[in-house]
Amino acid sequence: MNNILNQIGIENYIFLSVLLFCIGVFGVLYRRNAIIVFMSIEIMLNAVNLLFVAFSTYHQDAEGQVFVFFSMAVAAAEVAVGLAILVSVYRNLGSIDIDNLKNLKG
Amino acid sequence: METKLALVLLLSPFVGFLFNVFFGKKVSRVVSGVIGTLTVVVSFLLSICFFAQLNLNGKPFEISLFDWIQVSNFKLEFGILLDQLSLLWLLFVTGIGSLIHLYSISYMHDDENMHKFFAYLNLFVFFMITLVIGSNLLVMFIGWEGVGLCSYLLIGFWYKNQSYNDAAKKAFIMNRVGDLGFLIGMFILATMFSTLNYSELKHAVAAGDVNTALLGVAALCLFIGATGKSAQLPLYTWLPDAMAGPTPVSALIHAATMVTAGIFMITRMNFLFDLTPDVQNIIAIVGALTALVAASIGLLQNDIKKVLAYSTVSQLGLMFLALGLGAYTVAVFHVITHAFFKACLFLGSGSVIHGLHGEQDMRKMGGLRKAMPITFWTMMISTLAIAGIFPFAGFWSKDEILMVAFEHNKVLWIVASIASIMTAFYMFRLMYLTFFKEFRGTEEQKHHLHESPSLMTIPLVILAALALVGGAINLPGSMWLNHFMEPILSGEHETHHLGTQEFILMGIALVGAIIGIIWANAKYIKQAFVPKVDSEIVGFNKTIYNKYYVDEFYTFLIVKPINSLANFFRTTLEQALGKVVFSLGTVANGLATEGKKLQNGNIGLYLFAFVIGVCAIISYLFITHTAQ
DSSP: OOOOOHSSSSSHHHHHHHHHHHHHHHHHHHOBBBHHHHHHHHHHHHHHHHHHHHHHTTOOOTTTHHHHHHHHHHHHHHHHHHHHHHHHHHHSOOBGGGGOOOOOOO | HHHHHHHHHHHHHHHHHHHHTTTTSOHHHHHHHHHHHHHHHHHHHHHHHHEEEEEHHHHOEEEEEEEEEEETTTTEEEEEOHHHHHHHHHHHHHHHHHHHHHHHHHHTTTTHHHHHHHHHHHHHHHHHOOOOOOBBBBHHHHHHHHHHHHHHHHHSSSTSSSHHHHHHHHHHHHHHHHHHHHHHHHHHHHHSSOOHHHHHHHHHHHHOOHHHHHHHHHHHHHHHHHHHHTTTTTSTHHHGGGGOOOOHHHHHHIIISGGGHHHHHHHTHHHHHHOOOHHHHHHHHHHHHHHHHHHHHHHHHOOOHHHHHHHHHHHHHHHHHHHTOOOOOHHHHHHHHHHHHHHHHHHHHHHHHHHHHSSOOOGGOOOOOTTTTTHHHHHHHHHHHTTTOOTTHHHHHHHHHHHHHHOHHHHHHHHHHHHHHHHHHHHHHHHHHHSSOOOOHHHHHHHHHOOHHHHHHHHHHHHHHHHGGGHHHHHHHHTTHHHHHHHOOOSSOOOOOHHHHHHHHHHHHHHHHHHHHHHHIIIIISSOOOOOGGGGGHHHHHHHHGGGGGHHHIIIIHHHHHHEEEEEEEIHHHHHHHHHHHHHHHHHHHHHHHHHOOOOOOOHHHHHHHHHHHHHHHHHHHHHHOOO
């Protein structure tokens, strides 16, 4: 079996994935610009996708890759909706700083 | 055919009720009254038909209309039973009912709610018929409750007066106490015999092998029911107050018919009471005591209707005395004659009140004999009857009760005799104060004195005639009623043979009555004594005038404790419970106020919480996983 995991070990994928996820988390927590928050979320999503694919290969099972396709499709749809919301927010408030979005206050 | 006729007999007054409820306001008062009267007359005529038929073939008519309740081995039908007892009751209920309806057309003619009055009156007759013709105890109970309801509605008919409403409530609540006894008695019988049908019960009891102790409890409970409805000690206090209702109501419900329901029930269940001599003794003693106590209160009352009310309680006591001594026929005989003369007396007093525009205090009457001759003479006949003067109806029936009492227990005989003498006294006191001497009311009233219209005097005359000759149904020689009632009574009942002892007893009773009359005559005619105003009554008289303070005693014993208990619950317990509940609410409220601060709309904070949460979950999973 000529497996790519023989060349680069599975642990490297995991480290990369965790790193990407943490970058995403900190991006979400520290940035105030809604688009960057959005991008950070996408990074987290892709980190998870990467992990999926890596384990899928590791287990010699295609199911994980199938899930990744699904989650990519869903992410694409989510981006479309999310960006549309941001456009609408910008039109209404003239800014996309998430500190200004206080209408959800209970 | 007979079933249909029986149904018409039952439902005719109900149709009258429906008409008066739904259309009574649209038609004129007279029409509503006439229809109310006619529906009862229909019932009366049908009762006569059934009565004649029963006299011909002697077979009681029993029909089951439908199966009502069926639970495992307990089965109950909704049935009609027209036998000797129920037909006797039907005859005088519908007969006197018709007369009183007729009377009411005139008596109530200027009342704006006349249609309502007739609706209630019709409903009452309907329920009374239900009570009488049911073939089992539960049907009787429907009627029993129904007449109680109508009694309540009619006592409080002039609902704008708060004290009348109170009287109505009092009657209802007092009756509820008795009704509970009735219910428990019924439950015991149903458990013991799995039936409530009279004839089945009779067979089951006659078959022997029953727990007499439990049977005694059942009989006692039924008797408690009877004390409520028939105003016996200790539940009699509602009846005098019930005089708040219009006078025809007092005549029909609180003198002639409804209050005799207890006697009907005990006579109906005679096979049961015959087996429980202890309960019979209680009934006799309660009856005699009631007769005495009520008669003594009646001696000093000044309200014309109150006198008659206490007289009713006292007479009912005599009937219960007869029941307790096992002389059911005698009790029924007195019920019938009493219905005649007491209805007549009440209607007569109504006529007087009508003539005086609502005045009920006898101290402000007097000398009405000339102004109201028909009322005077009819009331005089009835008074002679109730006092027990030969040969009026009351003489025969009361005399039989005294005879029975003499045979069984001399003490009871003496008590009953004293009550009879008192009866003669206070009835003649009533007559003397109302109809003799000079008029003591205002000049204006004197000016308007008039005999009542003929619609009111005709029933009076008919009832007075019945009070005159009503004793004929059970004269010592013929004993028609005894023979007629024989099929429905289980035990052996002796009939009196006229001997020296009986004549002597009759003589004593007559002398007693005459003593009462002479006593009244001496006091109210010779001395022209007029009862004092309330504040001047002193000593023992005051105790009697205030009805031995029984109402006050009940207030002290029952009403006050219940009120203070209720007050305790309201001021203390409810407050405490309320505090607990409210503090729970306060806690929830406080938590919510604090929690609200978390939700400040800052998305950064939300995201932070989100990440912390995820981290916490992952840490938790990690820790638990490695721990394994």
